[in-house]
Amino acid sequence: MNGKIKAAIIFVVYAFLIFLISVLCYLFLSDSDSVFYAIFSADSSNVLSPDKTAYKFDNGILFFFKLIPAVLMTAEVFGFSWFFGVSSGGTKRRFSNRMLGHLKTVLITCVSCVIVCFVTEEALIPSVQNAVNLYEARARNYWEFTKLATEHSKDPKDDSLSKARFYAEEALKLFPKSMEERVLKLSEKYTKEELYSLYPEYMRAKKLAHDIEDMAVKPTSTTDVVATQVAEDIKEKDSYSYLLKAEEAFKKKDYLNAHYYAELVIKTTVVDGENRLRAKEIESLSWNLLTSEKQTFDENTGDLFAQKKAAYSALKNGDVLKAYYMLLKMKDENPADPDVLNYFDETLERLEKQYFFEDETDDKLEFETANNIYFSVTKPDGQVDLIFIGGISIVEDTGQLVQYFRNFSVTSVSADGHLQDYSYSVPYAKMTAQFASSVDPSVNPNNDRYIPYIFLRGIDRLSDNSRNVIRPQYKATRDEETSSLDVVARVREIRQLDRNAPSFYVLNIPFEDLALIRQACEGADKMPFLSLMRFTSKAEQYGFSSEVYTTEFAKRACFPFVILAIMIGLAILSFNYRLLSGRAFRFHWLLLFPLMTILLHFVLMLIDYMESLLALSLYSSLGAWCPVVMVAVSVVVVLGVSIRFLSSHGE
């Protein structure tokens, strides 16, 4: 027993030393100018300077985690080799009872080692890898933003300066130490004083935008008692009370309200009953009267009424944007007018079905969950859309149902395989999950599902400001050499396309697949096991190779069995080469541990490679059955190796 404890202590100390050495090596030897770069390759020039130490440290930990199977196996080989010697080998017979007892020990040890390896592989390595990726992504974004800021600041156009400042600020958030002088350097148009005077103004405007957003949200929040009361009142009233209101308003010749309430009745009723027909009648009558009626109103509210009417007809004609800005102005001037508030709410509701507010994206850049997402979607008519997203920020408290896409672009490939000449991209897009039936009425509501619905147009919340409008922009897919005439024609064509650019994009894929795709883009080896399992059958339809993902899945599924087989195999080895009884253990033998670890690590890498080759080749003949066959084979190998262990015998 004493010997076992000693052995355990030796291995714990050894593992700790390996950990220390790998971390230290990464901290001090991992730069690209180091001779050891080939082994400890963590190039800290990939990350921003504040992240450098943490980046190297994490890479060191990652290296250690990858060494864990080899370290455990070293411990196993030496430990068993010594243990079998002490417990004096076996009998001369094969399949002796003593070997059965040994097998029990071996299996318990190996299975616990396999569990450690599996947890490391599936839980610890991904979490550290995430941290490492985050550092790299931050640096990449920082470089991209500074590049964009520099480009925009050199651009003579007026609005490019505000864009330059925007990107410069985003870059600053990622790397605060690079501070203001960089921003100053970026735009030579501003003097230092001017910039300092502009900056607070900009911040004030930003704050104002947030305040107003709060106000817009408040009526539905529970803190505002009055508003909640009103909301509850509305809930209680049925469509009939609306009808009464509409009729009353119609009698009073308040056609605006009559039309409004009549429409509410139509909205809240589904069956074409008596009420609904009556409401339709009132609606059309009041609308006709509204549009034909000459301006007959009293002096006091006349101007407001005209504005209301204009806004209302803009809303009815589908120009929600115009109605929104008109009502916004009215709301500022007459914050108490119930009509204005009513219409404003409705306009906002409709607006949010078509646009998103540009300021929503303001602080999303810092928290990008994923970068460089790409996939393809095949439409029913055979057209393929290639979709690229520069970065995704997820609003977690909505259950991921709201996401913001940076640099969203769509390139179409026609059904006959030709790349279309123009593709569009939008700097920001907002994705919300919506029911498929609400987008496409032909979908049966019984097997409804969430699909991603992407808003491509962003507007300014406060004013009708074309500068802050986000909208898709077209550009040519190919840079072919063209004559000057063609260039003119092309520019004209692009302008034409820009004018008719779409305002939304419906991704007709299950919403959950978006998360799978996000993980798949980081590489099959970094995908969580369960996601990988679900993705293998879907890979092909999103432009990913099912070979790659199935192979990885097969390997991951086999991993515990393969490690178990190797460990039992090593137990046979250590039985065969055991320390003969009566020989004393020499301390200097411990110095050979690292050699064993390195050797085993190399062998493990080789086995991993052989496994991938086998899985890839098997996939072409077995297809989706490849993982099953691989797991079955590895289980058989485990059994075979166990039997071989039992059949070992002493001399």
Added chain:
Amino acid sequence: MKKSFFLVLVFFVIFLVLLCGTSFFAMLEENCMHMKVGIKSSFFNWSYLLHCAVLYMPWCAVFALMMLILYIIKHKFSIPQFAIPYFVIALLLWMLVIPGCSAWYAKIQNDIPILPADSQNLSAGYFRVEGEDLTFVTETKENDREVWRRKVFSERTGIESTAEATGAETVASAESVSTGKTGMGISAENLQEALADSKLSEALAASASDVEAPTFSDSLIERAASIPMWWNFAHEKCLLLKAACSSALKKGYFAYILFATMGFALSSVIFLCRFSSWRLINGLIVLVVSAVIILVNIQFYDETMIQWLPFLGKSWLPLVFNTSLCVIFMTIGIINWVRHPDSNREER
């Protein structure tokens, strides 16, 4: 006597198992190198299998000899029982089998050729990462291919001037890694330049194209194969050693003997099989020492190393190094034998 013959049998069994395994996996590797995603390929390819079997036969024989030492360590043999068959096999191996295999391979190379991987005409409908670009190949009705390309993985820009300089380097190295020809490898031109005034030049330069590790046709398959980081390095060094062997054979008997001194050093590792009283340690030492011998011998033929340390290029160096190793191992073996004549026996 019976035990000695048994040892020869064991050698052949190990050799056959190794040969089958190696050529099977080498065949799979060739398969995968020619594979393109989405296109079915056959599992067995006899011509690849045969080609690889002949190509890797000498290596398998050398490794089988190494395994035989491990077998001898495990089992009880008296010194003449294992020494006689072992040295006979080693001598035959280095004097007959390896030159024979080399000649055979030269013949078979043209009969059963392996075509280089074709990285054009990639299968349509998949995204691929190529260097900094993301690409998507589409196939048109007229069987043309159109490639959508987008620069995605952008490099850093001139905000941090120091970062920019190193950044360019990293990007460059990242690209070369993706093609599988790392800085450690030898490109054909470099080799020719470097070899201009070297003794081994003519033969080596002629086979320079053989020295590069082959690449995968499809980058997606390459990524999925999870190639170990040392694989290309090892592969190139093996090919280098093979090229050195065949060039020595062409030059004549003496040149080959110089090359084959590596074999004598490798064979004399058997003297270390009673080094320690723990057989596990003995086995480990045999493996590690053999690996070191092979690594050092590769350096004698590696032009990039010769540029660093010019004295490595001297033709007599392998002879001196390997012979002195032989002598050292032999001394250790004899001392061990004198001190512990039967250290491999279990005490009862």
